[in-house]
Amino acid sequence: MKTLILFAHTFWKDSKVNKALLESVKSLDDITIHNISTAYSDGNIDIPAEIELLSQADKIIFQFPLFWFSTPSLLKEWQDRILTAILYGENKDLLKGKKFQIITTLGGAESSYDGHHGVTLEELLKPIYHALKYCGCEYVEHYAIFQANVDNLDLNAYHNAIKLG
Known part of the structure; x- marks a missing residue:
């Protein structure tokens, strides 16, 4: 299974945890890491290139640190641009049947995400899962660190999470 890890981090240069996670999988077979924080530091997303990457993947993982109960802004911009281009483009079924997972730090x-602040982690992630499900992706259980x-860091648990689905 070819897996695309689509990664975003608002403060990538200062990241320690996500850098260690990505470093631990960069040599694994059939995994492509695409860091949109470095690829599009200017915010100008290359839609055809992104669609090509997605077309080659069997499984798509959004990996990001959760900031203020949401994704990094560039990942939201990516969703707006790329999912819209797919939905209204020539290949509306591009994502149909592909696995989709969220890995978040x-x-x-x-206990901070058990609902006592008004919302659970699962509820926070629902909009992302619904958007990708709407595009035809199949849900794979999220993994949170x-x-x-x-x-x-439990790198074995992280690697096992990537292999789910």
């Missing part, structure tokens, strides 16, 4: 404890810190 969070600074807070798991709470209290993300390079000293407590």
